[in-house]
Amino acid sequence: xxxxxxxxxxxxxxxxxxRRTLLSALVFGPLFGPILFGxxxxxxxxxxxxxxxxxxxxxISGGERAPxxxxxxxxxxxxxxxxxxxxxxxxASVKSGAAAxxxxxxxxxxxxxxxxxxxxxxxxxxxxxxxxxxxxxRLRAVLASYASGIAQRRLQIRGLxxxxxxxxxxxxxxxxxxxxxxxxxxxxxxxxxxxxxLMGGLYLAIDSTAGERERGSLEAxxxxxxxxxxxxxxxxxxxxxxxxxxxxxxxxAFVVVFRFVPLERLGMSANLxxxxxxxFFAVCLPFVPxxxxxxxxxxxxxxxxxEAQTYLTGVLLVPTLPIAFASIYSxxxxxxxxxxxxxxxHLLMTSVLRDERIAxxxxxxxxGSSLILALVLFVLTARHWxxxxxxx
Amino acid sequence: MIEAQALSKRFGPIQAVQAVSFRALDxxxxxxxxxxxxxxxxxxxxxxxxxxPDSGSARxxxxxxxxxxxxxxxxxxxLPHAAGLYGNLTGRENIEYFGSLQRIGRKQLRARVxxxxxxxxxxxxxxxxxxxxxxxxxxxxxxARALVHEPANLVLxxxxxxxxxxxxxxxxxxxxxxxxEGRCILFSSHVMQxxxxxxxxxxxxxxxxxxxxxxxxxxRETSGTASLEEAFLKVLADAEREAxxxxxxxxxxxxxxxx
Numbered sequence: 001x002x003x004x005x006x007x008x009x010x011x012x013x014x015x016x017x018x019r020r021t022l023l024s025a026l027v028f029g030p031l032f033g034p035i036l037f038g039x040x041x042x043x044x045x046x047x048x049x050x051x052x053x054x055x056x057x058x059x060i061s062g063g064e065r066a067p068x069x070x071x072x073x074x075x076x077x078x079x080x081x082x083x084x085x086x087x088x089x090x091x092a093s094v095k096s097g098a099a100a101x102x103x104x105x106x107x108x109x110x111x112x113x114x115x116x117x118x119x120x121x122x123x124x125x126x127x128x129x130x131x132x133x134x135x136x137x138r139l140r141a142v143l144a145s146y147a148s149g150i151a152q153r154r155l156q157i158r159g160l161x162x163x164x165x166x167x168x169x170x171x172x173x174x175x176x177x178x179x180x181x182x183x184x185x186x187x188x189x190x191x192x193x194x195x196x197x198l199m200g201g202l203y204l205a206i207d208s209t210a211g212e213r214e215r216g217s218l219e220a221x222x223x224x225x226x227x228x229x230x231x232x233x234x235x236x237x238x239x240x241x242x243x244x245x246x247x248x249x250x251x252x253a254f255v256v257v258f259r260f261v262p263l264e265r266l267g268m269s270a271n272l273x274x275x276x277x278x279x280f281f282a283v284c285l286p287f288v289p290x291x292x293x294x295x296x297x298x299x300x301x302x303x304x305x306x307e308a309q310t311y312l313t314g315v316l317l318v319p320t321l322p323i324a325f326a327s328i329y330s331x332x333x334x335x336x337x338x339x340x341x342x343x344x345x346h347l348l349m350t351s352v353l354r355d356e357r358i359a360x361x362x363x364x365x366x367x368g369s370s371l372i373l374a375l376v377l378f379v380l381t382a383r384h385w386x387x388x389x390x391x392x
Numbered sequence: 393m394i395e396a397q398a399l400s401k402r403f404g405p406i407q408a409v410q411a412v413s414f415r416a417l418d419x420x421x422x423x424x425x426x427x428x429x430x431x432x433x434x435x436x437x438x439x440x441x442x443x444x445p446d447s448g449s450a451r452x453x454x455x456x457x458x459x460x461x462x463x464x465x466x467x468x469x470x471l472p473h474a475a476g477l478y479g480n481l482t483g484r485e486n487i488e489y490f491g492s493l494q495r496i497g498r499k500q501l502r503a504r505v506x507x508x509x510x511x512x513x514x515x516x517x518x519x520x521x522x523x524x525x526x527x528x529x530x531x532x533x534x535x536a537r538a539l540v541h542e543p544a545n546l547v548l549x550x551x552x553x554x555x556x557x558x559x560x561x562x563x564x565x566x567x568x569x570x571x572x573e574g575r576c577i578l579f580s581s582h583v584m585q586x587x588x589x590x591x592x593x594x595x596x597x598x599x600x601x602x603x604x605x606x607x608x609x610x611x612r613e614t615s616g617t618a619s620l621e622e623a624f625l626k627v628l629a630d631a632e633r634e635a636x637x638x639x640x641x642x643x644x645x646x647x648x649x650x651x
Contacts, residue, residue, distance in 0.1 A: 006492045010481070017480040017521075216476025220537065223440045223472070224493050225465035386460065388443050 003226045007234025011208050012241055021203040025242045029199025030250035033192025038257040041185060045261070056138050059093070061085040062105035066113070069105070072146050078139070090124040100132045101125045101139055116154060187327045189353075190346045193250055194319045197284060198291050200246025201239040202312055205295035208235040210308035213392045222390065229382035232296065236378065239292040247284060251277040276352060283348045286367035290341055290374040294318075297381045303392055322346065333358065338365035341373060393418055394468075394545050394578050398448035399438050401431075408434045409600045411448065416578040416593070418544065421571050423591035424580040427628065431600040432580040433473055436549050439578070440470045452545055466494065469543035471551055475534035479523035483514060483533045486522055487540050494541035501540070508536040512566065528559035535566070546570060548579040552586060564590055584624050596624065598631045 015021040057079045063070045073080060083102075085093065090102040104122035113119040121143065125136035152162035212218045221231065258272040295312055302308040322343030331337060333347040333356070344366035351358045384390065394416040401409040409431040416422035424432050437443040439450045441457040441464070450457045455464035477486050484505055491501045509518045512532045517525065522533065531551060538546060548567075552560050567577055567590060581587050587594055588608060596604040596611070604611050604627045608620055615623040 002495065003493055006489070010478075010485075010489045013485075014478055014480045215479070216472070216474030217478060218476075219437075219442060219472040219474060220470055220476075220490070220534070221493075222442050223465065223468075223470040224490065225461050225463065226493050227460050391437075391442055 003230040004234040008237045011235055011238035015204050024203050025200040025246050029196045029246045031253055034253035034257045037189055038261050041261045055079050059083050059099040059102045065105045065110050076142050094124050094126055101135045190349045191323050196250035197243050197247045198316050200243040201292050204239045204242050205299050206308040209299040210302045210305050214305050228385040232382050232385045236292045236296050240288050243288045280349055284345050286370040287345050290370045293374045293377040297377050300384050338362045339369045341370040393576050395451040399445045400447045401434050401445050412602050414595045414605055416576050418576045419574045420592040421577045421590050422593045423587035424595050425587045426597035430597045436547055440547050467544050469538035469546045471534055471538045471548040473549040477522040483518040486533055487536045490537045491540040512536055527554045545576045550580055584621050588620050596627050598628050603627045603631045
């Protein structure tokens, strides 16, 4: 234990003086996620607010042929720009982006309308463009309500009950809350937290193994009367310390970001206060030794700093895989999933953000499985450190 | 006292060291002399316990070195071939780290490092970060790191590599002083003059085997040559010829595993 603490102290101090470690562990790692997250959510909020508040703008061609329709559209708050376009010209102008949505009233509109035949209207829009697709949908909805109004009046004039034309009454009950769509965003957030945990220890894991070998200080260290497991243990402990620092900073940054980002306008409760952040810290804490041992284990096999960097970049992606699966199959927190490290932490944090209760047993299983896996990896790491190949 | 008893080590198809036996006595400087790739580093690495021999044993003051917490290690100071330091620590912190891992108390350690700083003339740079050290300064700190727990035995793997004349001279003085304190010093070199200037006893090693062993003068006399250098070359040439004859072919003895 004495040796573990000595090694820990030396690694902690040495890396505190290393600009590269500090930048990656205490600046890039923890802040990259929250800032990106803030910008992303800000954009999402602005976009959805824009969509509903802004008046719909369309270009209308041949509006004089349907003065009633034009008046109706105007009454619905649609801003119209009159133009005289053929269908080809309209296509071209939508394609070039000069017009977002073009409504063409063809010459035979008026005669057919008067004869109570279906009167043609052309809506030209680009459905691949998410912005104008929404505009086109809104225009179609307005046109449909105009048409149903006309239909009702026609039936009334002919002495028929307008309800005849409405055989069913469909009521949409949409239970998607804006929180639903926020799940994807939350997935990002929890990933960023786990990412910052790993980033915090990345350089230390490399420096204390491959780096030590490359500098040529490893051989002298290995010739000391100190158990190899104590050497590896001290190094892993120092890696853990930086990972905890990085996670704490990252969570603190998220608390700040959540305060400024208007999540409630998406219908999400912005409940990442200091208390929740502490809970997250506790939930992710068992992931720290696992990540530290995993990175140290992988780095122990590499021959140089550069090689270690290459392999550990791959390790950084490991926690994304379960989270990606969780998003694709929209997994919910289940006890059976609590055995999978990183996924279990992700699910627990997501549950908390959704204001769902988390079962204490789930937390225990999540922590236990991560710690057991960490222990297994540590035994393997210590065994590798006892091998002669450790000298490189 | 450092004893090698029939040490053998094979790396894959290559027999790096074969049945190497010798004894380095207290109060003496023993030189392990041999050309590059003769198996010097492998032998030393078995002696300080980072490689385990396929057969034979290595003893420090009569204690087997094997086992990572062997007390033999506490009796031994090591300056490996690649004697790297921690660049972000000062010279003093580098030495203190190893001292604390050798379980020296804080106060005692402080005094010991001050003493080493005086002995090795490190006062001007010991409190600077090791990053900017010259090769000579680096070797001094690495040597201090090996001596911090006052080991009775010292193993140095080609310590003069990359040192200038001044630094080599001060290293020699240092080793002589340690010898006078009654310590056992074993160092390897491929430079004959290096060994001649310093050693009481020489172990000539080639192709992984001991070719000659004894006092310098005795080796010269047995080989019947006029100078030490010729003696060294003759011993190597004899071994080469022997290796060529089918009966005594021990296989290729090029050593690897030097870091």
